[in-house]
Amino acid sequence: MSQALLTGLARTTRPHTALRRFLALDAVVTGTNGIAYAAASGPLGEFLGVDSAVLLELGIFLIVFAGAVGWLASRTQPPATAVKIVVDINILWAVLSIVALVVWLEPTTAGLLWTPMQAATVGGFAVLQWTALKAVAASR
Secondary structure, three states: HHHHHHHHOOOOOOOOHHHHHHHHHHHHHHHHHHHHHOHHHHHHHHHHHHHHHHHHHHHHHHHHHHHHHHHHHHHHOOOOOHHHHHHHHHHHHHHHHHHHHHOOOOOHHHHHHHHHHHHHHHHHHHHHHHHHHHHHHHHH
């Protein structure tokens, strides 16, 4: 990803600000998703074809993860190691979502569409965060 594209997406030329914005966006999207999964695990489970208990557990995990990512986003200079962990978790989430879709889940049509879409979104966050982290390191 080019530096120009990165700064355009983040609407800043400052790498630390770009990284913080991508972390914050991840926290908001992930937290919203987690709250929805936890609060409406029954209806969403039926809609997506996913067991409601699994959706509830995923929702709780996502809420906690979003809180941690939000905390990182609030730091003036998020620690590189912590950001790498977020990137790794996001990559793992994206990959496991597709594996679960193929191996384990029996989704409805909505679930068949939703699962790869959310995996791509999370994978996109990982790419943006990794690219911004590299830009931060290059700016030192």
